Amino acid sequence: MAKADTVLIVGAGPAGLEAARTVAELGKRAMLIETKDQLGGTPYAYYATLTPDLQETEHSMQEILDAVEHHSAVDVRLNTRVVHSEGSLGAFHVTLDRDGAQTVEEVGAIVVATGFQHFDPGRETQMYGYYEYDDVITLVDAEKMFKDGNIVRPSTGLPPERVAFIQCVGSRDRQIGNKYCSKVCCGIASKQSIEIKRMLPNAKVFIFYIDMRMYGFWEDQIYWKAQEEYKVNYIRGIVTEIIRKGDKLLIKGEDTTMGRPMEVLMDLVILSVGMEPSKGTVEMSRIFQIPREEHGFLQVIGGPLNTVSTPVPGIFVAGAAAGPKDIEDSVSMGASAAAKAVGALKRLELEVR
Amino acid sequence: MQKAKAIELDVAVVDGVELSGSWNRMFEPRAISEYDIAVLDETTAIPGAESLGYCYQCGKCTAVCPVDTVGDYSPRKIFRRTQLGVSLVDSPDLWLCTTCRNCLRVCPKEVNMIQIMPAVRERAVLDGKAPDELLTAFENTARYGNPIGESPRKRAEWAKTAGVMVPVMAQKKSPVDVLWFVECYPAYHPRGKQASVALARLLNALNVDFGILGNEEKCAGDSQRMAGERGLFEMLAEHNIKMLSKYTFNHIVVTDPHAYNAFLHEYPKLGGDWPVQHYTQYLAERLSALSFVRSIPRRITFHDPCYLGRHNGEYDAPRRLLTALPGVELVEMGHCRETSYCCGGGGGGMWLDSFTRDYTSERLSEKRVREAIEYGADILAVTCPYEVPRFEDAVKSTGNAGKLAVMDIAELLAYSVGLTDEYAAN
Numbered sequence: 187m188a189k190a191d192t193v194l195i196v197g198a199g200p201a202g203l204e205a206a207r208t209v210a211e212l213g214k215r216a217m218l219i220e221t222k223d224q225l226g227g228t229p230y231a232y233y234a235t236l237t238p239d240l241q242e243t244e245h246s247m248q249e250i251l252d253a254v255e256h257h258s259a260v261d262v263r264l265n266t267r268v269v270h271s272e273g274s275l276g277a278f279h280v281t282l283d284r285d286g287a288q289t290v291e292e293v294g295a296i297v298v299a300t301g302f303q304h305f306d307p308g309r310e311t312q313m314y315g316y317y318e319y320d321d322v323i324t325l326v327d328a329e330k331m332f333k334d335g336n337i338v339r340p341s342t343g344l345p346p347e348r349v350a351f352i353q354c355v356g357s358r359d360r361q362i363g364n365k366y367c368s369k370v371c372c373g374i375a376s377k378q379s380i381e382i383k384r385m386l387p388n389a390k391v392f393i394f395y396i397d398m399r400m401y402g403f404w405e406d407q408i409y410w411k412a413q414e415e416y417k418v419n420y421i422r423g424i425v426t427e428i429i430r431k432g433d434k435l436l437i438k439g440e441d442t443t444m445g446r447p448m449e450v451l452m453d454l455v456i457l458s459v460g461m462e463p464s465k466g467t468v469e470m471s472r473i474f475q476i477p478r479e480e481h482g483f484l485q486v487i488g489g490p491l492n493t494v495s496t497p498v499p500g501i502f503v504a505g506a507a508a509g510p511k512d513i514e515d516s517v518s519m520g521a522s523a524a525a526k527a528v529g530a531l532k533r534l535e536l537e538v539r
Numbered sequence: 540m541q542k543a544k545a546i547e548l549d550v551a552v553v554d555g556v557e558l559s560g561s562w563n564r565m566f567e568p569r570a571i572s573e574y575d576i577a578v579l580d581e582t583t584a585i586p587g588a589e590s591l592g593y594c595y596q597c598g599k600c601t602a603v604c605p606v607d608t609v610g611d612y613s614p615r616k617i618f619r620r621t622q623l624g625v626s627l628v629d630s631p632d633l634w635l636c637t638t639c640r641n642c643l644r645v646c647p648k649e650v651n652m653i654q655i656m657p658a659v660r661e662r663a664v665l666d667g668k669a670p671d672e673l674l675t676a677f678e679n680t681a682r683y684g685n686p687i688g689e690s691p692r693k694r695a696e697w698a699k700t701a702g703v704m705v706p707v708m709a710q711k712k713s714p715v716d717v718l719w720f721v722e723c724y725p726a727y728h729p730r731g732k733q734a735s736v737a738l739a740r741l742l743n744a745l746n747v748d749f750g751i752l753g754n755e756e757k758c759a760g761d762s763q764r765m766a767g768e769r770g771l772f773e774m775l776a777e778h779n780i781k782m783l784s785k786y787t788f789n790h791i792v793v794t795d796p797h798a799y800n801a802f803l804h805e806y807p808k809l810g811g812d813w814p815v816q817h818y819t820q821y822l823a824e825r826l827s828a829l830s831f832v833r834s835i836p837r838r839i840t841f842h843d844p845c846y847l848g849r850h851n852g853e854y855d856a857p858r859r860l861l862t863a864l865p866g867v868e869l870v871e872m873g874h875c876r877e878t879s880y881c882c883g884g885g886g887g888g889m890w891l892d893s894f895t896r897d898y899t900s901e902r903l904s905e906k907r908v909r910e911a912i913e914y915g916a917d918i919l920a921v922t923c924p925y926e927v928p929r930f931e932d933a934v935k936s937t938g939n940a941g942k943l944a945v946m947d948i949a950e951l952l953a954y955s956v957g958l959t960d961e962y963a964a965n
Contacts, residue, residue, distance in 0.1 A: 390576045398595070410648075414593050417583075419576055419622060422596055443596050443619055447570040 190276050190294035190534065191215050192261075193527045196268055196470060199227020200513045201505025202299035203250050204520030205527075209297075210259035212528045217261045217293060218254065219268060219282065221466065225251050228301055228506075229513060234332035236513060237370065237377045238407040267466075271296075271473050275500030276534045294534065295500045295527035296474065298484060299520060300466035302506035305356025305364070305459040313427040314352065314457055321346075321435055322428060322455045324355075325374055337382050339454050341433065345386050346453035350437055351375040352425045353395040357460030366481050368460030369510040372399045375458045376408040376418070383416040392419045392452075394439060401512075423448060428455060460510070467507040474501050483509040494523040502527050575624030582621050582628070587658030591627075593648040594618035600642035600650075605881040606635050609906060610899035614642045614652055628663045631898050634670055638765045638886030640849040644877060653765075653850075656886060660767025669767060676890035677768050680775070684757035685723035686890060695753035697725075697732040703743040707753035714787035717742070717749035717821070718813075720779075720802070722795040723758050724924035730931065730947075731924045737953035738794065738818060744958060745828050749792070755782040759798035761805065761846075766887025773809065776801070780811035790814040792821045796846035796923045797885070803851060817847055819922050819948060823856040826863050832957040834866030839951075840916035841869065842907060842930070843879035844923035857922050860948050864955050872914045880907045884925035904933035911943055918944045920951060 193209045195202045198220035209216035222231070226247055229236060233243050254260050263282065270281035278293050304326055307316040316322050320341040331337050339346050353375060357368040372395065379391045393412075398420065400409040412418040425439040434451040441448040463471075463482045471478050476496045479485040484503045487495050494502045502523035505516035583592040594615060601613035612635050617627060627633050636656045643651055663669055669677075679688040698705035708718070719742070724731040742749050760768075760775035783791075791813050793799045802815040822829075841861055847853050854876045861869050874880040883903030888895065895902070908930055911919045919930055930945040953959040 390574075392574065409595075410593070413595065417576075417580060417592060419574060419579075420595065421574070421622075441571050443615075444571060444623070449570045449572050450574060 190292070190531060192217055192291075192293045193295045193297060193524065193531070194219065194268075194278070194280055194291065194293040195297045195299060195524075197227065197299035197301055197466060197505070197507070198225040198254075198262070199299060199301050199505060199516065200229060200247075200250075201301070201507075201511075201516040201520040201523075202227065202297070203254050204517045205297045205299055205504050205524040206254050206260050207250065207257065208521045208524035209528055210257045212525065213259075214528050214531060215259050215261065216257075216524075217263065217291065219263050219266050221265065221267045223264050225254065225262070225264070232326050233329050235377070235381065237373045238404050240377060240380065268470065268473055275530060278500065294531045295502070297502045297504055297520070297523045297527055298467070298470045298474065298476065298496075298507055299504045299516075299523075300470050300507045301464050302461035302467070302510065303464040305368075305462055307355050307457045307459055309356070309362065314355065314425070314455065315428050315430075316457060319428065319430060319435060319455075321453065322457065324457045324459045325371065325378065326459070328378055328456050332378070332381055335385075337385055337454075346389060348390045348452045349379075349382055349392070349454045349456065350425070350450075350452045351379060351391075351393040351456045351458055352437070353393065353458045354424060355457040355459045356462070358396070364460060364462065364481070366510060367399055369399070369401070370512045371458035371460055373401075373404045373408050373512070375456070376400070376404075376412040378456065379412050379418040380408065380416050383412075383418065390419070391416075392421055394421050394423060394425050394437070396422075396424045421448075425455075461506055463507065470507070474498060476501060476503070479509070481509065483507060494519055494526055500527075500530055571623065573624060574622060576622070578624045578626050579621045582626070582659060585658050585662055587654040590649060590651045591618055591621065591655050594650050595648055597647060599645045599647065603641040603645055603878070605637065605639060605641065605883070605903050605906070606899065609901050609903065610635060612636075612898070614646070614650055618650070627659050628666060628668060631894075633659060633663055634673070634887070634891055634894055635898060636886055637845070637881050637883055637888040637903065639845040639881035641845075641878070641881070644849060657765050657767055657769065660765075660887075661769050662767075664767040670891060670894040672893055673766060673887055673890050676887075677763060677766075677771055680758050680760070680763055680768075681771055684775070684778075685727060686758060686763070687723060687727050689723075689727040691757070692754055694721075694726050694756060695751065697727075697735050698739065698751070698753075700732070701736045701739040703740050705739050706750040708750040708786045709753065709755060711750050715748050715750040716789050717747055718783065718786065718788040718791045719749050719751050720759065720791050720793045720795075720798055721751050721756060722793065722798050722924060724928070725794045726756075728924070728928055730927040734924070734927065734947035734949045735794065737947065737959055738949040740953050740958040741822065741829070741949060741956065744956060745825055750786070750788070752779075752782055759793075759795065759801045761797040761801035762885065762887055762889060764801075764805065765885065766890070772805070776806055776809050776811065780806060780809060783811060783813070788813075790816065792816050792818050794818055794924060796844040796851070797925075800846045800850055817853060817856065817922070819847070819856040819860055820853060822952065823859045826859065829863075829952070829956050831863070831865050831955045833955050835864050835918075835951060835955055836866040837917040838868045838870050838915055839864075839918045839920050840872050840911050840914055841875070841920045842872075842882065842911070842926060843876055844921070844926065845879070845881050845885050847922065848879055849877060857920070857948055860952060861920055864951060867951075870914050870916055872910050872916075874910060880910065882907060882923070882926045882929045884923075884929050889925050889929075902929075902933060902936075904929040905937050908933040908937055908939060908943060912939055916943060918946050918951070920946055920948050922948045
């Protein structure tokens with residue numbers, strides 16, 4: 187019975203971390219598997235600050251990292267991947283691989299928190315020249331510069347005077363195959379625009395959008411703040427393509443509230459790339475036989491009322507592995523998945539008695 | 540009524556003449572090639588104009604902006620044009636707003652045209668960019684104490700025709716209960732004077748202990764303030780406060796909602812803090828003391844003045860007076876109370892008639908008169924001194940002479956109480 191007391195958590199981003207902590211707090215053992223050599227997942231690896239509060243990521247996440255790393259009931263396995271699984275609820279036999287050394291672990295339940303990967307803006311019909319123009323970058327590239335405390339045009343190394351964000355890159359597009367909204371990019375672009383204005387008060391920052399989708403409190407916490415306090419210019423109308431003009435970029439689209447074409451020169455263009463299921467998420471779908479829903483993310487069975495139970499008994503999902511999520515939702519799902527996993531184990535104990 | 544077309548045509552037929560609209564594209568490039576953000580930044584840097592930058596383009600204002608029903612103008616468009624580099628200080632847009640407050644009522648972001656307009660206009664006035672006819676009104680006000688250019692010594696002349704005592708404070712030399720602040724159009728305009736006579740008789744019939752400032756009164760100045768002449772406003776306010784301070788009275792009653800607004804919100808900041816009522820509020824509290832002897836068997840509709848209604852929340856007092864009139868059937872227009880349309884006279888509109896005509900298809904007053912007629916009214920009752928002349932002109936210019944009378948509520952009351960002999964042209 188002791189081994190069935192363990193919940194395996196795959197992925198150590200916000201959802202996996204919270205799941206591990208919650209499992210431990212509920213009195214079971216958590217085994218937290220992470221392929222990278224660092225806890226924290228995508229936000230920790232790629233984002234200098236968090237949305238919406240603009241707090242430094244490493245500082246913000248330190249509390250949960252410490253809680254997980256120092257908890258005696260959490261077994262953290264870095265540089266480790268899941269390669270195979272057999273068995274079922276109460277007795278999954280999961281093969282883990284660390285640098286080629288494989289072990290088989292018996293666990294009672296599983297939480298998959300393998301997250302998302304950023305959309306590759308070079309794909310499909312995205313005519314933004316991401317791989318052609320140095321000064322077309324993504325939100326992630328911008329965060330890398332923010333970590334160093336600056337923002338420059340990669341082509342010159344000098345600060346940009348005019349910056350354009352293009353929203354919905356890789357999202358809401360039937361031709362690309364991603365019909366969904368990635369949920370967080372409007373907020374992240376607005377957050378970044380505030381950071382750029384803080385670093386470069388004289389820069390002119392534009393956000394070109396189809397619809398601004400600022401859920402809940404993000405509306406006034408970042409969108410209104412960016413517009414009203416930081417004078418960020420929101421222009422309704424998306425950019426179709428980018429053309430090189432001298433050492434600048436000519437962005438072409440429609441200014442839809444004016445009903446006219448728009449062709450404006452920019453120094454730096456930041457693509458608000460959306461979310462796709464990560465390789466790990468796709469891999470876990472295969473290994474654990476979790477069906478993927480129509481957008482390619484892991485399927486849950488309860489619709490809006492159960493966001494964490496997959497069709498496979500004993501296997502739960504948390505965070506962006508189940509579809510685009512912000513950190514708040516990922517953490518909430520992590521706790522929810524952990525509670526349900528522990529609950530499943532407890533029911534087994536009752537049945538045995 | 541002609542239906543609006545979903546798509547603007549390149550070729551329109553107006554009065555049988557084909558007009559091509561595509562020619563203008565030869566002169567202006569279609570594509571927007573620059574967002575000159577400096578202009579928006581400069582504009583929102585003007586104290587009071589900050590909230591222009593808050594607009595997120597929902598367009599709620601456009602639906603209720605009276606000016607956009609007759610011209611290509613609304614707060615949303617003002618923001619976009621400014622964002623595109625068109626300076627509001629240089630744009631005719633700056634002078635089209637009547638400060639009716641309907642946009643602010645519906646704006647989710649609280650883009651406050653009631654603060655933006657006077658602030659940016661003040662800059663334009665200082666830069667010498669105000670329309671000439673507005674400057675004339677300013678000059679008249681500065682020189683004569685009224686925007687019409689009438690002699691300040693004749694400000695109390697109308698009282699001689701009142702047929703009742705209208706005490707002037709300087710001569711009365713004793714405290715009064717009510718200080719009646721008459722204002723310019725009620726003192727000088729022929730139709731305004733008729734309403735003043737009616738109100739004077741009503742106050743007498745109610746045995747009100749009242750007095751007026753007479754020639755010591757100057758324009759309250761609120762519309763000049765909204766039109767961008769804050770300096771002039773402060774000068775006028777200082778004068779009026781000084782004159783009022785000489786006398787002892789319990790409260791002020793005003794004829795003009797614009798003066799009401801000034802006494803309520805602006806004069807206190809400058810040291811002139813007295814209880815103030817619009818005359819409809821004052822009379823509504825004393826309705827039981829009025830005995831009505833004549834019936835007015837007419838359908839009456841009421842136009843809420845922007846500065847009594849939306850600006851200051853008083854919708855009921857005028858209606859209580861109108862529904863007390865024997866014989867009257869009060870019909871409400873579609874646009875009434877909070878959604879009331881604007882007569883076009885506020886925020887300096889009173890003095891920008893020729894200017895505005897170049898940018899609008901018709902006057903706001905004309906649109907309002909058409910609505911009154913559409914709702915079957917015989918009489919359009921008003922209670923702002925700007926409105927009688929504006930609507931009477933509009934009745935004529937829309938070809939409705941004889942179909943709709945425009946009456947101040949004071950005139951209707953005075954007639955029904957038996958204090959005057961006529962209540963309407965028809």
